[in-house]
Amino acid sequence: MPARILIAKPGLDGHDRGAKLVAYALRDAGFEVIYTGIRQRTDEIVAVAVQEDVDVLGLSILSGAHISLTAKVIEGLKEVGAGDIPVVVGGTIPPSDQERLLAIGAAAVYPTGTPLSVLVEGLRQLADDDARR
Amino acid sequence: MVAVSRLSRPIAPLFASARKGHAAALGQLLSIVESGGPRAREVADLVRANPxxxxxxxxxxxxxxxxxxxxxxxxxxxxxxxxxxxxxxxxxxxxxxxxxxxxxxxxxxxxxxxxxxxxxxxxxxxxxxxxxxxxxxxxxxxxxxxxxxxxxxxxxxxxxxxxxxxxxxxxxxxxxxxxxxxxxxxxxxxxxxxxxxxxxxxxxxxxxxxxxxxxxxxxxxxxxxxxxxxxxxxxxxxxxxxxxxxxxxxxxxxxxxxxxxGIERFRGDRLVQETEAIVRARLDHEVRALFAKTPEELRASLVAREIDPWEAADSVINRIVDQHATPPEPLARDL
The missing domain is CATH 3.40.50.300 (P-loop containing nucleotide triphosphate hydrolases)
Incomplete structure (x- = not known):
């Protein structure tokens, strides 16, 4: 059973090369990747995640607003009864913010520069854990 | 409050929510249907009773x-x-x-x-x-x-x-x-x-x-x-x-x-065709499984010309039929 993952870009930054690279790497690693393009509202991302019932939700954020955007998505998932979908965050995340993201409920943080193999392995682990629960 | 995992929630309440328009419930049921297995069968039973x-x-x-x-x-x-x-x-x-x-x-x-x-x-x-x-x-x-x-x-x-x-x-x-x-x-x-x-x-x-x-x-x-x-x-x-x-x-x-x-006839036909597709997929699955581990015995008798491929095929088919004659585990749905 391939794991299903949503790769979403919340907020206003319009650069999705990184997100696309990750999407293709995950496809090649056997994931089913739902990709929704740039500039998504957090409530839209939540709606897509529950309709698609993904095993993992990946947010790609380069705008600097990663704390508030991630918090909104995690809160939104809880509100619709999907708080158990793990949320991971990738992008330009300063080291000092990584702990904060984990503290507000992110399952993992993959800052720019994370090797794709590390990211793929981490997501596979998360998806497997999700399936076992 | 401990959230029950999406993947082990009881199906009947999910189905009731989905019918009321709850997107997350429908999303989860669709995943269950996609995964196959006994839970997918449970969904199918509810669906059949509520077309x-x-x-x-x-x-x-x-x-x-x-x-x-x-x-x-x-x-x-x-x-x-x-x-x-x-x-x-x-x-x-x-x-x-x-x-x-x-x-x-x-x-x-x-x-x-x-x-x-x-x-x-x-x-x-x-x-x-x-x-x-x-x-x-x-x-x-x-x-x-x-x-x-x-x-x-x-x-x-x-x-x-x-x-x-x-x-x-x-x-x-x-x-x-x-x-x-x-x-x-x-x-x-x-x-x-x-x-x-x-x-x-x-x-x-x-x-x-x-x-x-x-x-x-x-x-x-x-x-x-x-x-x-x-x-x-x-x-x-x-x-x-x-x-x-x-x-x-x-x-x-x-x-x-x-x-x-002829919409009724058409819809009936497609249920038959769906059944055929499921049968084909399951048999295909079994045939692949049988040949995945190289059947050394079979290879030896073929090479020694004790049997030819047509006879060999007969015996393989008989083996599959015999397996189904004694009811095995519940029919796998996750093909």
Whole structure:
């Protein structure tokens, strides 16, 4: 059973090369990747995640607003009864913010520069854990 | 409060929520159907007891023909008519990795926050014919969740994806100007399944010639006056032109199907065909499993010419039949 993952870009930054690279790497690693393009509202991302019932939700954020955007998505998932979908965050995340993201409920943080193999392995682990629960 | 995992929640309450329009519940049930196994059977039982009334429209065509954009516009038009609409967008899985990029939603994002629209992406997971084996059950589930219309979008490359027509009530084939000048066979296949043709991007050069070409192919069919003749509808999705005409033609086809066009017979036929597809898939699965571990004994007797491949095949088939004579574990559904 391939794991299903949503790769979403919340907020206003319009650069999705990184997100696309990750999407293709995950496809090649056997994931089913739902990709929704740039500039998504957090409530839209939540709606897509529950309709698609993904095993993992990946947010790609380069705008600097990663704390508030991630918090909104995690809160939104809880509100619709999907708080158990793990949320991971990738992008330009300063080291000092990584702990904060984990503290507000992110399952993992993959800052720019994370090797794709590390990211793929981490997501596979998360998806497997999700399936076992 | 301890949240119960999405994957072990009891099915009956999920099903009740899905019928009330709860998107997360329907999303989870669709995953269960896709995964197969006893829980999928449990969903199927509930679905069978609560059939819906959804009308199923299929949209197929070559990559880039404009299927997703048209689907988006059709959804908007159907919403204007107050219909609850579900979209099942099926994309091929990579034969190499088994993964897939499911990107059809990108063209339908305007409906994301509309509670009357539900969009689900599905990978074909290697089933020839393009429609995932779980798709018919997923469609019945969507019907049970009280949608009025569902649109099933599949990539059609030549003849490969023709089986969409088995599972929907009206099949729309999307073509573009200049289409199919060199793929006669593909055209013939699509001619058989199309209930209506949409000539998208018809503002481009060659639209008239392609339309005339299609019409003459339709003229050349062996058909009687009682048969449905697929209309060819020009459209320009990016300019939102032709959308009302497509839905009107769909309505006419539906009316024809429901008044003597044989919709009941058609729907019965497709249940039989679905059964056949499941049987084929399961047998295929068993045959692959049997041959996956090299049967050394068999190889030896073949090489020694004690038996020939035809006799060997007989004995393999007998082995499969014998396995089924003694009821084994519950029939696997996760093919």
């Amino acid at each position: 819906g009334h959804a009308y199923a429209i299929g949209i197929t065509g070559a990559p880039g023909a404009g299927k997703s954009t048209l689907t988006d516009l059709l959804v908007a038009q159907l919403r204007a008519r107050s219909a609850r609409v579900a979209v099942l967008a099926i994309d091929p899985s990579s034969p190499k990795s088994g993964g897939a990029i499911l990107g059809d939603r990108v063209r339908m994002l305007g409906h994301t926050l509309d509670a009357g629209v539900f969009v689900r992406s599905m990978a074909s997971r290697g089933h020839v014919g393009g429609l995932a084996l779980a798709a018919p059950e997923a469609m019945r589930l969507i019907g049970a969740a009280n949608f009025d219309v569902m649109i099933i979008e599949t990539v059609g490359v030549g003849q490969v994806e023709l089986d969409i027509a088995r599972f929907v009530d009206t099949t729309i084939v999307v073509v573009n100007p200049g289409w199919g000048d060199d793929v006669q066979a593909a055209k013939a296949g699509l001619l058989e399944i199309a209930d209506l043709f949409v000539l998208n991007k018809s503002d481009r050069p060659g639209a008239d010639a392609t339309r005339a070409d299609l019409e003459s192919m339709l003229d050349a069919r062996n058909s009687s006056d009682q048969d449905w003749r697929p209309p060819v509808i020009p459209a320009t999705a990016i300019a939102r032109e032709g959308i009302t005409e497509i839905l009107d033609a769909t309505d006419r086809h539906r009316a024809w199907m429901e008044s003597g066009g």
